[in-house]
Amino acid sequence: xxxxxxxxxxxxxxxxxxxxxxxxxxxxxxxxxxxxxxxxxxxxxxxxxxxxxxxxxxxxxxxxxxxxxxxxxxxxxxxxxxxxxxxxxxxxxxxxxxxxxxxxxxxxxxxxxxxxxxxxxxxxxxxxxxxxxxxxxxxxxxxxxxxxxxxxxxxxxxxxxxxxxxxxxxxxxxxxxxxxxxxxxxxxxxxxxxxxxxxxxxxxxxxxxxxxxxxxxxxxxxxxxxxxxxxxxxxxxxxxxxxxxxxxxxxxxxxxxxxxxxxxxxxxxxxxxxxxxxxxxxxxxxxxxxxxxxxxxxxxxxxxxxxxxxxxxxxxxxxxxxxxxxxxxxxxxxxxxxxxxxxxxxxxxxxxxxxxxxxxxxxxxxxxxxxxxxxxxxxxxxxxxxxxxxxxxxxxxxxxxxxxxxxxxxxxxxxxxxxxxxxxxxxxxxxxxxxxxxxxxxxxxxxx
Numbered sequence: 001x002x003x004x005x006x007x008x009x010x011x012x013x014x015x016x017x018x019x020x021x022x023x024x025x026x027x028x029x030x031x032x033x034x035x036x037x038x039x040x041x042x043x044x045x046x047x048x049x050x051x052x053x054x055x056x057x058x059x060x061x062x063x064x065x066x067x068x069x070x071x072x073x074x075x076x077x078x079x080x081x082x083x084x085x086x087x088x089x090x091x092x093x094x095x096x097x098x099x100x101x102x103x104x105x106x107x108x109x110x111x112x113x114x115x116x117x118x119x120x121x122x123x124x125x126x127x128x129x130x131x132x133x134x135x136x137x138x139x140x141x142x143x144x145x146x147x148x149x150x151x152x153x154x155x156x157x158x159x160x161x162x163x164x165x166x167x168x169x170x171x172x173x174x175x176x177x178x179x180x181x182x183x184x185x186x187x188x189x190x191x192x193x194x195x196x197x198x199x200x201x202x203x204x205x206x207x208x209x210x211x212x213x214x215x216x217x218x219x220x221x222x223x224x225x226x227x228x229x230x231x232x233x234x235x236x237x238x239x240x241x242x243x244x245x246x247x248x249x250x251x252x253x254x255x256x257x258x259x260x261x262x263x264x265x266x267x268x269x270x271x272x273x274x275x276x277x278x279x280x281x282x283x284x285x286x287x288x289x290x291x292x293x294x295x296x297x298x299x300x301x302x303x304x305x306x307x308x309x310x311x312x313x314x315x316x317x318x319x320x321x322x323x324x325x326x327x328x329x330x331x332x333x334x335x336x337x338x339x340x341x342x343x344x345x346x347x348x349x350x351x352x353x354x355x356x357x358x359x360x361x362x363x364x365x366x367x368x369x370x371x372x373x374x375x376x377x378x379x380x381x382x383x384x385x386x387x388x389x390x391x392x393x394x395x396x397x398x399x400x401x402x403x404x405x406x407x408x409x410x411x412x413x414x415x416x417x418x419x420x421x422x423x424x425x426x427x428x429x430x431x432x433x434x435x436x437x438x439x440x441x442x443x444x445x446x447x448x
Contacts, residue, residue, distance in 0.1 A: 057086050057093045060101040064128075067091070068103065080119050099124040099143065108140050108147050111157035122147070122159060137174060153196060154180040163202045164193050177239050186378050190405045194373045197336050198240025199381045205406040215244045215272040215400050219281035219290030227295030229306040235330050236287035236338060242370070242381055243401040244283050245415070247340055249362050250276035251393040252420055259423070261299040262346075262356075268396060270412035277362055277393065278326060278344040285402070289330050296347030298356055304347035315341040320360040320427050324350040337369035337383070360426035364389035368397065368415070371438050382438025385416040385445065389433065391425030394418060399439070414443035 045054035049070035053061055057075055061068060069089035078085055083096035091105025096118070102125040104112060118124045123143030130139050137150040145161025148154060158181040160168060174180045179196030186192045190203025224230040251263030264275035281290040291311075297303035308325045315327035326344045333339035342364045348356040366387045371380040385397050397415040404411065416435035433447040 051086075053086060055084075056095050056101040057084065060093050060095075060103055060128075061086070061088070064091075064103045067105065068093070078118055083118055083124060094118065094124055096124045099126045102126065102128050102140075104129070104140065107149055107157050108138065111147055111159070112140075112142070115159065121145070121161075133175060137180065148174065148181055150174075150180050153182075155182045158182070158184050158193075160193070164191065164200045167200050167202075168193075168195070171240075177237075182373060183378070188378060192378070192381075194378065195240070198242060198370060199373075200240075201381065201403070201405075203403075203405040206403045207407045207409075209243070209401055209404050209411050211270075211272055211400045211411045212244065212402055215246070215281065218272045219244075219246070219279070219292055220283065220288055224292065227303055227305045228293060229309045229326070230290065230292040231309055231311075232288060232290035234287050235289045236282065236332055238287050239284050239336050240370075241285035241402055242383070243399050244281055245368060245383065245397070245399050246272070246279060246281045247366055247368070247395070247397050248274070248276040248279040249342065249344065249364060249393055249395050250274075254420070259420075262359075262423075263393075264294070268417060270398060270414075272400070277346075278328070278342055280328065280330065280340050280342070282330070282338055282368070291328050293326050293344065296356075298348065301348075304351070307345055307347055307349065313341075315343045316365065317343070318363045318430060319343055320363075322349050322357065333367055334369050337367065340364075340366040340368065342366075359423070360390075362390060362393065362426065363430065364395065366395075366397070371436070380438060382413060383415050384434075384436040384438060386432065386434035387418070387445070388430045389418065390430055391421035391428055392423055393426075394420040413439045414441070415439070416445040417443050418445050418447065 045052050046058055051071035052074045053071055054075055067090050072087045072089060075084050075086045078094070083094060085092055085094045091103055091109055093101055093103050095101040104125050108129060112122060115122055121144050125140055125142050127141040132139060137148065137154070139146050139148045145159050145165060147157050147159055149157040160181055164185065168178055171177050178198055178200065181193060181195050183194040190201055190206065192199050192201045219230070220232045251259055252267055253260050253263050253265045266274060275294055277294060279292045291309060293306040293309055295303050295306045306326065310325050310327050311329065312327050313329050315329040324345065329341040331339050342362065344362040346356055346359050348354045351357050364387055366385065369384045371382055371384050382399055387395065389395060395418045399413045399415055400411065401413065415438045418433050431448055433445040435445040
């Protein structure tokens with residue numbers, strides 16, 4: 001923090017401090033008691049560089065003399081009529097009866113000034129500037145919140161307060177999963193504040209998303225439906241809470257008789273329990289990953305139980321062999337994102353003589369990356385998505401936010417969709433699809 005930044009012109013009219021008078025003498029002569037001026041307690045006045053510094057402000061000045069330098073004004077009454085302040089070459093000292101005297105300077109002082117000084121939402125400082133545990137960042141505490149600054153990470157000085165500040169603190173402050181604030185609060189979809197690694201959002205009408213318990217039950221808790229397989233484990237680090245993200249590959253019912261016989265008999269769906277050949281869920285706040293594989297039911301044939309589910313890096317290999325197992329791999333990717341690899345197989349793969357045994361495998365790699373904050377798209381909390389995948393079947397990526405702005409808010413937000421091609425494309429070369437506009441329609445991914 002630049003501690004020698006030029007302070008602004010002293011605010012308010014300079015007022016001469018009254019002399020201290022004995023209360024008894026005052027009572028005898030005036031018949032009433034005159035209250036002592038605000039900063040009367042403390043050290044006697046001292047002349048410094050031709051200016052008068054006194055009281056608790058003088059005591060605080062002696063702590064920071066090297067930083068503050070010469071006073072530019074005598075002590076003044078603050079515009080709120082309650083506090084007192086003195087301006088120095090290197091900053092200011094502010095005092096009020098409830099907060100005592102505290103020094104403030106540099107970019108933090110500039111931000112406080114821009115927010116209305118002591119009459120703004122922050123009120124008076126209640127601490128001096130404090131160094132943060134990382135050795136580089138600074139913060140200063142005020143009656144209404146705190147100001148945070150880092151030379152490279154915070155994009156300036158930003159206030160944190162209220163429920164967003166509470167949630168940020170519960171997540172570990174600037175040393176936690178969110179990092180430093182990089183914006184002030186934004187009045188968008190309730191109130192949102194962007195941090196280095198993600199947003200924290202609050203609304204006075206917010207409500208719990210009713211799809212979250214259902215997504216937890218589907219992917220992370222309990223047992224799968226008969227014939228299906230599922231498993232869950234904490235495979236990823238904790239991160240900013242962007243809800244639960246689900247990636248699903250399924251054979252959609254588009255009227256084609258073959259697809260109808262093989263598939264999940266549906267189109268796009270936001271329901272957590274919607275059928276799919278394979279689904280991967282990621283709880284962004286806990287790092288928990290859940291994998292769900294459906295049994296295979298084809299036409300009038302008896303359904304066959306899902307083949308074993310195996311976590312292996314071999315899932316990254318594009319393959320069409322008849323190994324009777326479903327493979328997956330999940331790992332961190334980029335700054336707060338994940339990579340998902342899937343190689344799933346039809347349950348009829350090892351049935352001798354079955355016409356469905358040689359349909360090939362579903363191969364796909366997904367990169368799910370938090371959308372980068374920018375001035376144009378301040379309210380994005382979702383993910384950019386790209387995939388290398390077989391052209392068949394369909395895939396959908398959606399997000400269930402944990403809290404909604406209100407009961408009528410969307411409970412599921414699309415991150416991207418890819419509709420299927422022909423079944424012969426299971427064995428065709430893969431193609432790239434991508435979408436960089438999360439949480440908004442249209443949701444179809446662009447494919448090469």
